[in-house]
Amino acid sequence: MNKTSKLLIVLLSTVTALNAQAVDEAQLKKIYDAALTQGKAYDWLNYLSNQIGGRLSGSIQAQRAVDYTKMQMDSLNLDRVWLQPVMVPKWVRGTAEFAYFELTPGVTTNVPICALGGSVATPSKGIKANVIEVQGIEELAGLGKESIEGKIVFFNRPMDATVINTFSAYSGCVDQRYSGAAEAAKYGALGVIVRSMNLRLDDYPHTGSMGYGDLPVNERIPAAAISTNAAELLSASLKLNSDIKFYFKQNCRQFDDVESYNVIGEIKGSEHPEEIIVIGGHLDSWDLGDGSHDDGAGCVQSMEVLHLLKKTGYKPKRTIRAVLFMNEENGLRGGNEYAQKANAKNEKHIFALESDSGGFSPRGFSFDCSQRDLNQVKSWAKLFEPYYIHLFVEGYAGADINPLKSEGMVLAGLRPDSQRYFDHHHAENDTFEHINKRELELGAAAMTSLVYLFDKYGIPGE
């Protein structure tokens, strides 16, 4: 090849690259414009939250959410919409929990409390016992049976306020909630109460899943969360008087598993229909609020990705599938079932993106993938700058898509601003009024943009 030919090739490929960039910029702009002016996510979430409400697995609300989202996906003129059956646990809270602590007989302070998901009930007349406060599970062994037996263990380690990403602070604390009861039971505790996983001092108890591991059924003790304000007050009161009695009563119950569904809609790829891109959130929620942030937001954003691709006239080369997973909160049955079926059918998933961190202003994405794939993603970063999307970091992607994980595949999670998330997480105030329409839409637009890029460019060959 002579010099002129070489130069021409360089020039040509530069022009092609610039042209591709301009096309991508224009497509992202179309996606964002459509999300912010013709989006359906906010109205869908309004219905899920205010007409249906909390959607605990196995509940009538969860079934109504399945029906509603399937109907809405049907209305999008997708290539296929279907329900994927999955057996889910059915835990029911029962009547409202009640708790107080007693400084001296007759001098009581009521405490906002809720049973943890999966907990057993108290005896019908409740439990009343002395309290032993600990900062974590690791203290139990040191205290031993002699200090713990016959008492209620109070796990009071707060989330670390100095950790900027609140999800990391949550990870550093949630072992108390998940395993506190199973561990305390080994030392003869009668029950456990856990400080709510919330950085703010307020009056909402926050539920969430807990498990007993392989503890025999007759050794299981009830577990509940109390509000952060109550935890502070109880702790201060115990310093004045270690003989305080704590009373709580809950009549939650585990039923047999029931059938439920993942809700799935897809647009068939025009060139590589066998390569599948999944976007998803989980349709179930806890029962105290209406599950707007956790994770109604992720569901409607995932549906919105399909809607925005249609609305902007983009014809994907690969198959784009929105999956609304059932039972993330207390079992992950939907995520496991989806992955198992995908494997059984030898489906090839190249990219999966989950939104399960709230409907707040999007900051970027975390990626669970090879360095090569992360480099490709980072080469797209400039396209996202006009939309204030700056985070393209390694990290956990999402619980529902995690079972799909395989060599050569990219998993990602939408990362919204995390500061407000745990104020609402699993509590009565996870409600629609705390959703900002534009923030929700910007999240959906960011997801759609990333899906567009993965669809167009695929993932790099080996």
Place this chain on the structure above:
Amino acid sequence: MNKTSKLLIVLLSTVTALNAQAVDEAQLKKIYDAALTQGKAYDWLNYLSNQIGGRLSGSIQAQRAVDYTKMQMDSLNLDRVWLQPVMVPKWVRGTAEFAYFELTPGVTTNVPICALGGSVATPSKGIKANVIEVQGIEELAGLGKESIEGKIVFFNRPMDATVINTFSAYSGCVDQRYSGAAEAAKYGALGVIVRSMNLRLDDYPHTGSMGYGDLPVNERIPAAAISTNAAELLSASLKLNSDIKFYFKQNCRQFDDVESYNVIGEIKGSEHPEEIIVIGGHLDSWDLGDGSHDDGAGCVQSMEVLHLLKKTGYKPKRTIRAVLFMNEENGLRGGNEYAQKANAKNEKHIFALESDSGGFSPRGFSFDCSQRDLNQVKSWAKLFEPYYIHLFVEGYAGADINPLKSEGMVLAGLRPDSQRYFDHHHAENDTFEHINKRELELGAAAMTSLVYLFDKYGIPGE
């Protein structure tokens, strides 16, 4: 110099640079930790918002805010705290405004309305007239006196939802509010109503400043804002029936100027006391809400910068001054007075940073400075990444510090996430409950970090 000496010098300067970076990283960590665990900003704002409330220039609340913030600065053991007198306008809303529109006589719909700041009153029995809807001032000339005279002009251009930075969308709209009345009066309009500057559809009217320019006093017409929902309804109703009558009544009034104050506190620099760094917000607010986001947040964050420098044991080389400016909303007298006095005393300001974009999660800063100074700032960007601060962009800094602007000086504005700001801006719902403690604290920490870096490194020599 031989090769070995050269190598040694390169190595030494590398080690020094790495060491400086480690020191800076440690100092930022100290600042953030202190902000998130020992901050005072949230409690200060709670007092300003809930014990004092809206602080319109010339009001008793504005005076109480001056007294309170001076007292709090006094308690910080600063080197100097003082009040800088300034004459401010005193506009008073009067009794609650009232409005409706009438489809046919007797069939009326009430409309949430508020007078714009600086507007004249209606006649005491109100104004009732036909409505002419326009999308902007530029339509008035085409319509002419024959279409406008004797009517109420309804400015209804919405903020552009496709603009990602909501402050830009605001800029593209606010001429209707500021100049609509002065322009419409020239064509014989009886009054103007303006769609609230809000991207959300809701029921809050949003006030804000307006001016009559050099329109003679007897030609001035009343101006008010109506809620976005009311604007949509009125517009739809006008399409069905252009003969609709609109009624509104307001008895706001402009009094003579009164004396008020900028509140100023400073830590004297240990090495270059003559070089001054200013951080500020404005202490006045509109009267409908309690001014938590606009701009109580900026005031307590500015005070917090001084508090955090003290708390982390940092002794600034330069003089660090927090200025709580009076009267940003309807006159900018405080900002102008401060700059005038600084110039008269030949004070050398090297850096000024304003927080006046709400107490939301900080995204970064905008800079009004030379390219050389912006490059220095960008060299610090890595230090901010762990704190999710990514924006270091050219742009407008802030209204109060703008009069200070001079060659070789750096002006900057804190840039929080802007999506929720205009839901609250100048409206009844700009209240403390919409402040998230951590978001407020993270803003203060980001400001303190930037002040620390400018204090330590100064601005590059010519």
